[in-house]
Amino acid sequence: MSDEAVQRPPKRVDMKEVAEAAGVSTATVSRVLSQSGYASPATRARVTEVADRLGYQPDSVARGLRTRRSTTLAILVPDLRNPVTLAFIRGVQHVAQQCGYAVVIADAQRDAEVERRQLALFQSQRVAAVIVAGMMQDPSALSTIARGNSLLVHSPDAAPGSLEGEREAITDAVSDLSRHRHRSVLFISRRAPSANAEPPATLTEVRRRALADASAELGMRADQCTLPTELSGAAASGRLADALGGPGGPRAIICASHRLAPQVLAMLATMGWDIPGQISFLTFGDSEWATAYRPALSVIRLNRYQEARHLTRELLVQLGNVLPLEEAAALPAYVPRDSVGDRPDEAA
Amino acid sequence: MSDEAVQRPPKRVDMKEVAEAAGVSTATVSRVLSQSGYASPATRARVTEVADRLGYQPDSVARGLRTRRSTTLAILVPDLRNPVTLAFIRGVQHVAQQCGYAVVIADAQRDAEVERRQLALFQSQRVAAVIVAGMMQDPSALSTIARGNSLLVHSPDAAPGSLEGEREAITDAVSDLSRHRHRSVLFISRRAPSANAEPPATLTEVRRRALADASAELGMRADQCTLPTELSGAAASGRLADALGGPGGPRAIICASHRLAPQVLAMLATMGWDIPGQISFLTFGDSEWATAYRPALSVIRLNRYQEARHLTRELLVQLGNVLPLEEAAALPAYVPRDSVGDRPDEAA
DNA sequence: TTGTACGCGTTATCAA
DNA sequence: TTGATAACGCGTACAA
Numbered sequence: 001m002s003d004e005a006v007q008r009p010p011k012r013v014d015m016k017e018v019a020e021a022a023g024v025s026t027a028t029v030s031r032v033l034s035q036s037g038y039a040s041p042a043t044r045a046r047v048t049e050v051a052d053r054l055g056y057q058p059d060s061v062a063r064g065l066r067t068r069r070s071t072t073l074a075i076l077v078p079d080l081r082n083p084v085t086l087a088f089i090r091g092v093q094h095v096a097q098q099c100g101y102a103v104v105i106a107d108a109q110r111d112a113e114v115e116r117r118q119l120a121l122f123q124s125q126r127v128a129a130v131i132v133a134g135m136m137q138d139p140s141a142l143s144t145i146a147r148g149n150s151l152l153v154h155s156p157d158a159a160p161g162s163l164e165g166e167r168e169a170i171t172d173a174v175s176d177l178s179r180h181r182h183r184s185v186l187f188i189s190r191r192a193p194s195a196n197a198e199p200p201a202t203l204t205e206v207r208r209r210a211l212a213d214a215s216a217e218l219g220m221r222a223d224q225c226t227l228p229t230e231l232s233g234a235a236a237s238g239r240l241a242d243a244l245g246g247p248g249g250p251r252a253i254i255c256a257s258h259r260l261a262p263q264v265l266a267m268l269a270t271m272g273w274d275i276p277g278q279i280s281f282l283t284f285g286d287s288e289w290a291t292a293y294r295p296a297l298s299v300i301r302l303n304r305y306q307e308a309r310h311l312t313r314e315l316l317v318q319l320g321n322v323l324p325l326e327e328a329a330a331l332p333a334y335v336p337r338d339s340v341g342d343r344p345d346e347a348a
Numbered sequence: 349m350s351d352e353a354v355q356r357p358p359k360r361v362d363m364k365e366v367a368e369a370a371g372v373s374t375a376t377v378s379r380v381l382s383q384s385g386y387a388s389p390a391t392r393a394r395v396t397e398v399a400d401r402l403g404y405q406p407d408s409v410a411r412g413l414r415t416r417r418s419t420t421l422a423i424l425v426p427d428l429r430n431p432v433t434l435a436f437i438r439g440v441q442h443v444a445q446q447c448g449y450a451v452v453i454a455d456a457q458r459d460a461e462v463e464r465r466q467l468a469l470f471q472s473q474r475v476a477a478v479i480v481a482g483m484m485q486d487p488s489a490l491s492t493i494a495r496g497n498s499l500l501v502h503s504p505d506a507a508p509g510s511l512e513g514e515r516e517a518i519t520d521a522v523s524d525l526s527r528h529r530h531r532s533v534l535f536i537s538r539r540a541p542s543a544n545a546e547p548p549a550t551l552t553e554v555r556r557r558a559l560a561d562a563s564a565e566l567g568m569r570a571d572q573c574t575l576p577t578e579l580s581g582a583a584a585s586g587r588l589a590d591a592l593g594g595p596g597g598p599r600a601i602i603c604a605s606h607r608l609a610p611q612v613l614a615m616l617a618t619m620g621w622d623i624p625g626q627i628s629f630l631t632f633g634d635s636e637w638a639t640a641y642r643p644a645l646s647v648i649r650l651n652r653y654q655e656a657r658h659l660t661r662e663l664l665v666q667l668g669n670v671l672p673l674e675e676a677a678a679l680p681a682y683v684p685r686d687s688v689g690d691r692p693d694e695a696a
Numbered sequence: 697t698t699g700t701a702c703g704c705g706t707t708a709t710c711a712a
Numbered sequence: 713t714t715g716a717t718a719a720c721g722c723g724t725a726c727a728a
Contacts, residue, residue, distance in 0.1 A: 003640075012721095014721075015721065015722065016721085023700070024698075024699085024724095025699045026721090026722080027698075027699060027700080027701095027723080027724075028697090028698060028699075030722065030724080031697095031698090031723090031724090032725055034722095034723075036723090036724095037697095037723095037724085038697055038698085039697070039698085040698090043697085043698085052705065055492075055651065057468060057471050057472045058472055058721090058722080059413075059472065059474065059720095059721055059722070060472045060473055060474075061409055061413050061473070061474050061720090061721080061722095062413050062704090062720070062721035062722045062723090063420070063721080063722055063723075064409045064704095064722095065409050065410050065413050065703095065704050065706090065720090065721080065722075065725085066703080066704055066721080066722045067408075067692070067704085067722085067723065067724050068704070070409070072452070072473075080434065080437065080438045080441065081438070083431060085434070086428065086431060086433070087712060089428065089437075090428045090429070090451070090455060091453045093428065093454060094455065094457075097462070097465075097466065097469075100469070102452050102454070102469055102470075103452060103453055103454070104420070104450050104451060104452045104453070105441065105451055106441060106445065106450070106451070106452050107441045107442065107445070108439060109442075114445070117445075118445065120405060121445075121448070121450055122450075123405050124406055124407065124408045125408055125409070125420075125450055126407065126408075126409050129667045132689070143699080144403075154434055163447070175702090181450065194692045259636075261640075262636035262637045262639065262640030263636060263637075263640065265640040266636075266639055266640040267642075268643055269640070278366060287610075287637075288607075288610035288611060288614075289610045289635075289637040291610065291614055292609075292610030292611065292613040292614040292617070292641075293637075293640075293641065294617055294642070296614075307679045360705095362705075363705065363706065364705085372714080372715085373704080373714070373715045373718090374705085374707095374715090375707080375708090375714075375715060375716080376714060376715075378707055379707090379713095379714090382706090382707075384707095385707095385708095385713095386713055386714085387713070387714085388713060388714090391713085391714085406706080407705055407706070408705095408706095408707090409706090410704070410705035410706045410707090410720090411705080411706055411707075412706090412720095413704090413705080413706075413707095413720050413721065413722090414707045414708080414719080414720050415706080415707065415708095415720085416720070425700080431727075532701065566708045590704090667709090677724090681699080
């Protein structure tokens with residue numbers, strides 16, 4: 001419809017032009033517009049009037065070069081296919097735009113090489129900070145950034161209360177399963193467990209261990225089922241069936257990520273399992289789909305939006321900005337709905 | 349470790365440093381590293397070797413100032429809560445990173461003022477282009493951008509085959525309903541129809557009209573139901589019940605956006621309607637949840653990812669980049685699944 | 697209170 | 713094939 005390509009030579013309004021039009025020097029214009037330094041009320045008024053009459057826009061590229069600091073935050077997303085990253089991006093962007101910061105974003109596509117190159121691009125852009133929205137493919141690449149420049153690096157896992165809260169929520173979830181007479185849990189993820197890595201290299205691994213701990217405390221067994229992305233539908237269903245096993249097998253499922261949930265649900269449906277009659281189902285992450293699904297899905301809510309807001313606020317404060325106080329971020333929580341039921345063979 | 353060492357930002361490797369270490373001038377370094385201009389193979393090798401031994405990263409801020417052009421694309425998202433924008437962002441980012449472009453993103457939050465300020469920020473950042481990922485709150489704000497600089501402005505509606513393809517998909521969907529003996533369709537959206545606006549101001553409005561046209565051609569009636577966000581659950585259910593009316597009312601529902609779908613589905617479920625036994629259900633946009641839902645939902649697939657790729661490729665070519673050819677973007681299409689059934693009272 | 701002059705890191709011009 | 717030098721637009725000591 002509207003495809004406007006204006007190739008005309010752009011006449012950007014210069015600070016010099018503003019200075020001449022206002023009958024002052026560029027230094028005065030700079031002082032007035034950057035709110036720092038002295039200027040008489042008269043000239044101040046005249047300069048601002050002239051500036052926005054001419055439609056002057058300060059060139060943040062030149063400013064960045066001169067001041068050696070930028071007002072750009074970078075987000076490195078390990079995998080943009082993950083829908084929860086949208087909430088995270090929103091949170092960062094909202095706080096950033098409140099302070100006049102720009103937000104640049106890059107998708108690492110779960111590829112260490114891409115990840116490395118995007119970090120290098122951020123560095124070359126001189127961004128004020130890099131926010132890593134999850135576990136990196138190669139965490140050592142961050143040291144390059146930290147060494148090479150004055151960038152700050154934050155990871156969402158560094159958000160206070162995030163992982164701790166998640167542990168509590170997981171315990172609540174497992175307790176609920178225990179209350180429904182489940183004696184074992186099946187954790188479904190895309191990638192196989194890496195028992196020896198310390199610290200855990202992925203968020204999924206963190207959750208897996210937290211789940212194992214919580215289960216152990218309640219005397220429950222925690223089984224694993226790995227469903228790699230490359231697995232075909234039939235193969236995946238077969239593997240899931242194996243994991244559920246015979247009459248003694250686990251009848252409580254916890255999905256490692258929200259992305260995985262619809263696929264597992266579809267499999268269970270085609271295999272003829274009834275939720276919550278025969279299988280109890282839980283997943284990490286919440287959405288309106290989880291609420292709309294029948295039965296409504298019990299979830300471990302994460303609230304990545306508030307998490308991102310909190311994290312970005314801390315970051316901007318560290319960068320010397322002043323922000324109004326804000327209520328504490330909502331912690332992760334177990335949200336019981338209708339997808340958890342009594343284990344059938346253990347029912348009274 | 350002394351305080352000074354911690355506080356002081358690490359020194360960036362300069363082009364000057366590289367020049368000195370390689371025994372040449374900065375001009376030569378520039379020529380070698382920017383791939384333009386002559387240099388003897390010997391010095392070329394020496395310079396590149398020294399450059400990455402010292403870990404030199406070109407400062408794109410300074411480069412941007414000098415060359416007066418940036419390698420940053422901007423995406424203005426009307427409302428980042430809309431999940432389909434994630435696919436769009438991914439598409440832009442993937443093509444951009446292929447050409448070494450950065451992607452900066454802003455959420456207009458459906459607020460004309462925020463929208464205006466974010467555009468101004470883009471302009472001040474001297475981005476190479478602004479991509480508007482949907483209908484703007486105030487389209488006239490774009491003229492400011494176009495006038496103020498050499499930015500290109502593209503709207504996703506400008507993607508070839510997008511809206512046209514959508515019309516065809518809508519016709520296919522309505523035909524399917526007609527085949528199932530439906531004589532009227534209920535279009536559910538968040539905002540009320542604006543019959544007089546020309547051209548239509550929102551994507552929803554475009555779809556509404558396309559649906560009206562397709563229905564008219566097949567001799568069907570197109571009803572409207574508006575469910576504003578601020579409506580409470582009970583009020584929304586009441587309004588939906590009214591729209592469905594008595595025995596003669598519409599029994600085919602089309603959701604204007606994917607975001608709306610889970611909410612409407614939840615309402616229908618609590619109201620006791622059976623899909624597809626009593627109600628046929630369609631929605632714009634596809635996802636794994638639509639497939640996992642029982643019954644699996646028939647959808648009008650949009651493929652915003654391919655659309656964004658295509659659009660960004662065109663943009664970068666216009667900016668003077670060379671890109672390898674790529675298969676044509678997948679067009680929107682009607683994907684029939686299990687949520688459309690015969691109209692009960694008209695069944696043979 | 698305001699103006700002058702310099703430098704941020706890079707590329708483009710021109711002379712050697 | 714290379715090097716010296718002038719900008720790009722802005723912020724900021726320092727002088728007036």
